[in-house]
Amino acid sequence: MPIGDLAPEIAVLVGAVLVLLAAMALPQRRHGVCAGLALLVLAIAATLATAQLGAHRLTFSGTFALDGATGVARLLILGATALCIGLFPRWFATDRRHGEFYAMVLFSALGAMAMAGAADLMQLAMGILLSSVTGYVLAAWHRDWAISLEAGMKYFLVGALANALLVIGIVLVMGMTGTTDYAALRTADLTAPLALIGLMLVLVGFLFKLGAVPAHTWVPDVAEGAPAPVAAFLTTVPKIAAALALIRLVALVPAEGSSLRLLVALLAAATMTLGNLAALWQDDVRRLIGWSSVSQAGYALMAVAVIGLSDRALPALIAFIGAYVVANIAALAAIVHLRGRTAITGFAGLIRSQPLAAGTLILAFLSLVGIPPLVGFGGKFVLFLAAMDGGYAWLAVVAVANSVLSLFYYARVIGPVTFGTSDERVEALGAPSKAVMLLALVGVALGSSVLLFVWSALPVTALP
Amino acid sequence: MLTLCILVPLLGALALAAIPSIRESTARTIAIAVTAVPLLLLLVVWAGFAPGAGFQSVAEARWIPSLGIAWRVGVDGMSLSLSLLTGVVFLAAVAWPMADLPRARAYYAWFAFLYAVSLGLFVTLDLILFYVFFDLSLVGMYFLIGRWGHGEAQAAALKFFVYTLAGSLLILIGIIALALSMPEITFDMRAIIAAAPLAAAGLPAALVLLGLFVGFGIKTPLFPVHTWLPPAHVNAPGPVSAILAGVLLKMGTYGLVRLALQMMPQTFVDWALPLGVVAVISILWGAIVALGQDDLKRRIAYTSVNHMGYAVLGIAVAGSAMGTQAARDIALTGAVVEMIAHGLITGALFLIAGAIWQRHQDYDMAAYGGLAGVAPRLTGATTLAAFASLGLPGLAGFVAELHIFLGAFAVYPWLAAIGLLGILITAALFLQLLGRVFFGALPAARTGFADLTRIELGILAGLLGLVVLIGVWPIWLLEMIGTAPVAVAGG
Numbered sequence: 001m002p003i004g005d006l007a008p009e010i011a012v013l014v015g016a017v018l019v020l021l022a023a024m025a026l027p028q029r030r031h032g033v034c035a036g037l038a039l040l041v042l043a044i045a046a047t048l049a050t051a052q053l054g055a056h057r058l059t060f061s062g063t064f065a066l067d068g069a070t071g072v073a074r075l076l077i078l079g080a081t082a083l084c085i086g087l088f089p090r091w092f093a094t095d096r097r098h099g100e101f102y103a104m105v106l107f108s109a110l111g112a113m114a115m116a117g118a119a120d121l122m123q124l125a126m127g128i129l130l131s132s133v134t135g136y137v138l139a140a141w142h143r144d145w146a147i148s149l150e151a152g153m154k155y156f157l158v159g160a161l162a163n164a165l166l167v168i169g170i171v172l173v174m175g176m177t178g179t180t181d182y183a184a185l186r187t188a189d190l191t192a193p194l195a196l197i198g199l200m201l202v203l204v205g206f207l208f209k210l211g212a213v214p215a216h217t218w219v220p221d222v223a224e225g226a227p228a229p230v231a232a233f234l235t236t237v238p239k240i241a242a243a244l245a246l247i248r249l250v251a252l253v254p255a256e257g258s259s260l261r262l263l264v265a266l267l268a269a270a271t272m273t274l275g276n277l278a279a280l281w282q283d284d285v286r287r288l289i290g291w292s293s294v295s296q297a298g299y300a301l302m303a304v305a306v307i308g309l310s311d312r313a314l315p316a317l318i319a320f321i322g323a324y325v326v327a328n329i330a331a332l333a334a335i336v337h338l339r340g341r342t343a344i345t346g347f348a349g350l351i352r353s354q355p356l357a358a359g360t361l362i363l364a365f366l367s368l369v370g371i372p373p374l375v376g377f378g379g380k381f382v383l384f385l386a387a388m389d390g391g392y393a394w395l396a397v398v399a400v401a402n403s404v405l406s407l408f409y410y411a412r413v414i415g416p417v418t419f420g421t422s423d424e425r426v427e428a429l430g431a432p433s434k435a436v437m438l439l440a441l442v443g444v445a446l447g448s449s450v451l452l453f454v455w456s457a458l459p460v461t462a463l464p
Numbered sequence: 465m466l467t468l469c470i471l472v473p474l475l476g477a478l479a480l481a482a483i484p485s486i487r488e489s490t491a492r493t494i495a496i497a498v499t500a501v502p503l504l505l506l507l508v509v510w511a512g513f514a515p516g517a518g519f520q521s522v523a524e525a526r527w528i529p530s531l532g533i534a535w536r537v538g539v540d541g542m543s544l545s546l547s548l549l550t551g552v553v554f555l556a557a558v559a560w561p562m563a564d565l566p567r568a569r570a571y572y573a574w575f576a577f578l579y580a581v582s583l584g585l586f587v588t589l590d591l592i593l594f595y596v597f598f599d600l601s602l603v604g605m606y607f608l609i610g611r612w613g614h615g616e617a618q619a620a621a622l623k624f625f626v627y628t629l630a631g632s633l634l635i636l637i638g639i640i641a642l643a644l645s646m647p648e649i650t651f652d653m654r655a656i657i658a659a660a661p662l663a664a665a666g667l668p669a670a671l672v673l674l675g676l677f678v679g680f681g682i683k684t685p686l687f688p689v690h691t692w693l694p695p696a697h698v699n700a701p702g703p704v705s706a707i708l709a710g711v712l713l714k715m716g717t718y719g720l721v722r723l724a725l726q727m728m729p730q731t732f733v734d735w736a737l738p739l740g741v742v743a744v745i746s747i748l749w750g751a752i753v754a755l756g757q758d759d760l761k762r763r764i765a766y767t768s769v770n771h772m773g774y775a776v777l778g779i780a781v782a783g784s785a786m787g788t789q790a791a792r793d794i795a796l797t798g799a800v801v802e803m804i805a806h807g808l809i810t811g812a813l814f815l816i817a818g819a820i821w822q823r824h825q826d827y828d829m830a831a832y833g834g835l836a837g838v839a840p841r842l843t844g845a846t847t848l849a850a851f852a853s854l855g856l857p858g859l860a861g862f863v864a865e866l867h868i869f870l871g872a873f874a875v876y877p878w879l880a881a882i883g884l885l886g887i888l889i890t891a892a893l894f895l896q897l898l899g900r901v902f903f904g905a906l907p908a909a910r911t912g913f914a915d916l917t918r919i920e921l922g923i924l925a926g927l928l929g930l931v932v933l934i935g936v937w938p939i940w941l942l943e944m945i946g947t948a949p950v951a952v953a954g955g
Contacts, residue, residue, distance in 0.1 A: 369629070371603060372596035381592075381636070385531075388640050393668075396640075400633040407629050411622050419610050419618050456530035 005059040005066050008049040008074055009113050015041025016106035023099025031099035035089045035432075038102040042082045042109075049074040058463055062181050063120035065248065068459025072318050073116035073244040080236045080325050081109040086436035087229035087336045090429045092141075101141065105233065108134035112241035115209070119464055121170045121180035121202070124245060128166060128205055131238050132159045139226040139234060151225025155218040155234075162208030162215045169201025183464040186252045199260070202249070209242035211235070212271040212297040220278070223290025228340040229433075231286065232332035235293045236325045239300070243321050247304045247314060248462045255308040265305040265395050272298025272402045279409045286342045288409060289331055292368060295406060296324050299399055302383055306390025315458035316386035319451050323367070323379030326447055330440035331364035337433040338426060347413055348420030354428060358417050360441045365410035367444045370403055375447025382455065465509055466521055466537040466587045469502035469547070473580040480573035488568035495558045495572035499579055503551030510548065515541055516946040519589060519654060532643065532650030536589035541946040542721065542800050546714055547586045549804050552930065553710035553811045554579045556923045557703035560815055563822055571612055575707075578604035582711050586718065591639045591651040598635065598719075601712055602628050605696075605704070613699040614825075620695035627692040631682030634675040635719065641672045642727055656727050663730040673731045676724045677739060684716030684772045687746040697765035698827065702818010705761070709768050710811035714803045717775045721799070725783045732783040740780035740876055744883045746773035751889035755896070760827040761817045763897060767853060768810055770886055771861075775802040777883055778868040780876075787875035795871025800945050802864035805852070805934060809861060812849045812927040815920075816842065823914055829897065834906030839915040843902045845924045850894040852931045855887050859935035 003010070019034050019041070026033060053071040058064070085105065092098045111131030118124035136159065140152020174180050176195035177188040190199060208215035223231045253260045275295030282288035303317035334357040335341060338350075350358040367376035380403070387396045428434070476498030480491055509521050522538035539547060558575050565571055578601060585597035602625055610621035643651050645661040662669035682689045697705045725732050750769030757763040778799030782792045819842065821827065836843040852859035865887065872880035906913075916924070934941055 366603070370633075372599050377596070377599075381640075382531075384637065385640050385644070388637070389644055393637070393641070396637055400630075400637060403633055404626060404630040407626055408622070411625065415610065415618050415622065418607065452528045452531065452533070455528060 002059055005052070005055075006064065008045040008052070008078075009110060011045040011048055012041060012106055012110045012113065015044070016103045016110065019106060020100060020103035023103065026099060028096060028098060032089050032093070034099040034102040035085055038085050038106055039082055041106060042078050042085070046075060046078045049078065056463065058119055058183065062183055062464070063123045064117050065119040065182075065463035066117065067463040069244055069248065069314060069318070069462040070117040072459065073240055074113055076240045076318075076322055076325060077109055077112045077116065077237055080240065080329060081105065081233070083329050083333070083436050083440060084229060084233040084237070086432045087232060087333055089432050091227060091229050091336060091433075095141075101138075104134050104137055108138060108233070109237060112237050115238075115241040116244045118245055119182045119248070121173060121182075124249075125167055125170055125205075127241070127245070128209060129163060131209065131241065132163055135159070135234055135238065138230045139222050141227055141230060147225040148227065151218075151221045154221045158215060158218045159208060162205050165201045166205025169198040169203075169205065172198025173202065182248070182252055186464060190253060199253075203246075206242050206246040206249070207267065209238050210246065210297045210300070211239060211294050212301060213267055213274055213294075216271065216275070216294045216297070219294050220287045220290035223293065224284055224287040224342070228286065228332060228336045231290070232329050232336065235290065235332070236328055239293075239297060240321055240325060243300050243304070243317055244462075247307050247317055250304050251307045251462060261305050261307075261309070264301055265392055268298050268301030268305055268395060269398045270298070271295065271301060272399060276402050276405045276409070279406070282409065283344045284342050285344055285347065285413055286335060286340075288344075288413065289328070289335075292406065292409070293328060295402060296328070296368065298402070299380065299383060300324070302387045302392065302395050302399060305395065306386055306392055309390035309392075310386050311460050312382065312386040312389055314460055314462055315455060316382040318458050319455065320379035320383045323375040323447060323451060326440055326443040327364045327367040327374075327376050330360050330437065330444050331368070333433060333437040333440050334358075334361040334364065337429050337437050339429055341426075344413060344416065346424075348416040349422035350417045350426065353422070353424070353426040356434070357428065357437065360437050360444075362414050362417060363441060363444050365414055369407045369410055373448045375444050375451060378448035378451035382451075465505055465523070466539065467523055467535070469505050469587065470537075470580050470584045472501045473498045473576045473583070477573045477576035477580060480569055480576060484569075486569050488565065491569045491572045492558070495576055496555070498576050499551070499555045499558045502579075502583060503548070503555060506544070506547050506551055509539065510544060510944065513539075513544060513944065515943050522589070532646075532648065532652065533592045534590055534652070535593065536652060537587045538589045539587055541944055542718070543586045545800060545804055545941065545944050546718055547583055549714070549807045550579070550582050550586060550711050552927070553706060553807055554582070556811060556815065556927055557706045557710075559919070559923055560703045560706075560818070561917065561919050562701070562703070565612070567611070571608075574604055574608050578608065578707065582715075585715055589653045591643065591653060591656070591723075594653075595632065595636050595639055598632050598715060599629070601715065602632065605708060605712060608704045609696055609700045612701050612704065614701070614821075615699045616695065617699040620699040623692045624696040627682055627689070631679040631689075633679075635679035635723070638672045638676045638679065638723065641668070642723075653722070653727075660727060660729060662728055665731075669728060669731040670734070673724060673728050673735055676719070676728075677735070680716040680719040680724065681742070682716070683719070684713060684776060685769060686742055686773070686776060687749045687769065690746070690750075690769045693768065694762050694765045697768075697814070698759060698761050702815050702821060705765075705814035705818065706811040709765070709814055710807040713768060713772055714807060717772060717779065717799065717803055720776065720779050721796070725779060729783065733785040736780045736784035737876070740777055740784070740879050743773045743776035743780055744879050744886075746770070746776065747883050747886035748889070751886045751893065755889055755893040758829050760820065760829050760897070760901065761814070762827070763829075763893065764810065764813050764817060767890060767893070768806070770890060771802065771806045771810070771853070773886070774865055774868050774883070775799045775806070777872055777879070778802060781868070781871045784875050787871075791871045791874035793871075794867050795875070797942060797945055798864050798867025798869075798871060801860070801867060801934070801938070801941065804941065805860035805864045805931065808927050808931050808934075809849055809852045812845070812924055812931070813853065815924060815927075816846050816849065819916060819920055824910065829900045831907065832901045832910060833904040834902070835910065835913055836902040837906055838911065838913045841916040841921050845916065845921065845928060846902065847898060848928050849924075849931070850898055852928070852935070854891040854894045857935075858932070860931040860938075863934060863938045
């Protein structure tokens with residue numbers, strides 16, 4: 001067995017165990033060391049993943065796809081996790097279980113990586129479950145705080161249901177086709193009603209991880225109630241994996257003679273519209289970001305809907321997700337840096353008291369709208385290009401209407417931040433979150449050119 | 465050269481934004497300098513410009529070949545004249561003295577930024593860059609109105625942003641559709657104009673054109689999507705209004721010509737008449753509603769709807785494929801001259817409105833009267849600008865409207881006849897405005913009304929001097945624009 005093919009995953013696994021051991025051995029006040037250790041682990045894994053970027057083969061008896069899509073997903077997951085880790089140390093400095101936290105985050109990232117590369121339904125279920133179970137714990141980390149517990153609980157309940165359906169779906173597909181292997185499923189007959197139902201149930205599992213309709217309800221709660229740095233992690237990292245894994249699965253079903261793509265397109269339209277409508281009148285900025293993250297998942301589904309119809313679908317998905325992750329982390333990093341400030345009224349005049357955090361928040365929001373030359377513009381542009389190329393121009397028009405709608409609620413925050421006044425002295429969290437914020441800010445500001453530069457290097461097809 | 469025109473103000477904006485130690489007076493000087501330099505560069509481009517010879521001063525740099533995107537700049541008669549207008553109006557607006565300006569450094573930084581993207585929009589030959597500049601102009605305007613406006617400034621800025629973003633995203637869809645329909649994806653304007661790729665596409669082409677009409681129609685603005693304009697103008701400071709009316713509105717009509725007319729001429733033919741009808745409705749609606757306003761600035765704002773209606777009527781005539789080629793060319797030339805004339809005249813009018821606000825924080829015409837006695841300079845400048853705006857022969861507005869109606873009567877005589885009514889109403893509303901604000905009895909509260917300062921008068925004299933020059937001796941401008949301003953295929 002080519003153990004080396006999974007070197008990045010193994011590195012994260014071993015690293016997580018080491019972090020856990022370190023957390024047990026060290027006194028609480030030294031738990032910050034675990035953050036450094038986790039970053040080191042991520043760096044090693046990223047180096048190993050970079051070395052495998054050129055690979056294009058199935059490995060471990062066809063259960064894991066080692067291709068460009070997996071490579072990019074790994075790097076995105078590791079990068080996003082590293083950015084999030086910078087947000088944790090000060091936030092959890094007084095937490096009794098500070099050190100263990102990093103182990104949990106690494107396990108969660110590992111689940112995401114396993115999900116992104118899965119080329120077999122069972123392997124997929126394992127990835128989704130690992131990512132979910134750790135996610136519940138992370139969301140409810142402040143277990144003495146009711147809202148955090150509530151967020152974890154809702155996440156868990158929706159997740160348990162969605163994952164149960166996912167597993168039943170897998171069983172149905174396996175029962176009808178005799179295989180869970182993607183390469184075999186590609187040629188298998190999936191038209192039997194039970195197999196179709198199975199496929200739909202599997203889809204629900206994905207929609208849960210992606211935070212899309214109809215399994216989206218956890219996103220705003222987690223964004224509001226989970227510790228703010230955890231919200232940054234949970235609204236980005238699992239979504240990267242879910243989007244890539246979903247497009248890999250949908251690509252198995254031929255574009256002709258199946259209405260799966262139309263279904264995905266309808267889900268995309270529903271998700272973006274619902275997310276935006278719900279975000280309109282939120283007075284809690286974290287909850288607003290949560291709903292906006294739902295609508296962004298809807299945009300991402302646009303690319304999934306045209307896989308097989310346009311050569312640009314996969315690169316567009318990667319580009320869009322990358323852009324979303326950078327902007328969303330930037331927005332939440334600004335909020336973390338402001339010590340989790342949430343009420344919209346608390347943001348008045350922030351541009352003068354905390355210019356850097358306010359600027360980051362504004363640019364992140366404008367990027368999520370898709371204003372050029374911010375990174376979100378590059379993402380949305382290639383997304384529209386792919387959707388129209390694949391014959392889903394109406395979906396692009398729906399996305400346009402939604403982008404306009406989204407500007408309205410982002411501006412409800414941007415307006416007070418820029419034009420409002422306040423005498424309040426605003427405290428910030430400290431150097432690590434500031435550094436993350438700056439990094440994400442640079443990504444938001446310059447990302448579009450980077451994105452379009454690497455565009456032609458992005459993978460066009462995914463295995464199998 | 466053209467690239468430099470964009471870079472200089474952009475770097476100026478960055479410097480102003482990044483260096484905290486710049487004082488207000490220095491900030492203004494820097495802003496004036498970075499505004500003047502591109503104008504001089506454009507004059508140099510003009511000196512070497514051969515009218516009617518297609519795009520000139522072209523520069524191109526590879527950027528993203530796999531998507532057919534590149535840094536492409538170049539000008540033809542229309543875009544050169546509009547760039548020069550941009551330079552002149554911005555110079556006037558930046559130089560306009562602002563008393564008690566809060567956060568002056570940021571104010572001038574946004575101005576320089578807006579200048580760079582406005583010039584970029586007119587000189588770029590790449591559709592993606594066009595879109596980028598189009599969107600960035602919204603961002604710049606949003607912050608300028610929201611931060612330095614008065615009254616309901618935030619709501620007005622947001623309304624402006626949301627409305628025009630809707631338009632610009634529709635344009636993005638249209639741009640992508642055009643690029644995708646090329647044999648090999650490209651966003652090169654010249655290639656798309658030459659190929660007119662959606663010529664035989666039927667319904668999709670009509671939808672794309674409709675998207676472009678709505679998108680640019682919002683920006684222009686045309687009835688019924690003009691409602692963002694009055695609040696944005698009323699609540700913005702005078703120089704910002706001048707830019708909004710003088711430069712940003714032109715982006716709509718420029719886009720209508722460059723994208724809708726030039727890239728989709730065959731489809732445009734079918735929709736020229738509906739566009740013409742909407743234009744005439746805008747002409748009349750703008751004029752009638754303006755007549756009903758008691759708010760000085762709101763009244764001027766609505767005349768923008770009216771005047772941009774003339775320009776769109778000219779464009780509709782040019783794309784109609786009816787009448788003679790000569791008539792259509794005359795109409796299009798008229799449309800471009802109207803853009804220039806409206807930019808200069810309305811720019812001046814809004815600066816005047818700004819001057820009045822700076823003195824008494826009131827736009828209600830009923831609160832004024834008899835200013836002619838205390839402020840003769842202001843009265844003279846306003847009278848000249850108002851007469852130019854109502855189309856008095858010998859001034860720029862007349863040249864433009866004469867061309868447009870000459871062309872329109874040859875193609876859509878009855879539309880032109882209805883449109884002429886608009887000129888009558890405009891005349892009435894400006895004469896009434898002059899009468900109410902400058903003549904009659906001076907209210908006691910206004911006895912101390914200060915006349916224009918020398919700087920203010922100088923700036924207005926510059927703008928209005930150009931208006932007179934175009935009015936009495938328009939040949940230099942007509943030559944620059946060219947007799948056949950743009951190559952219309954099909955026809």
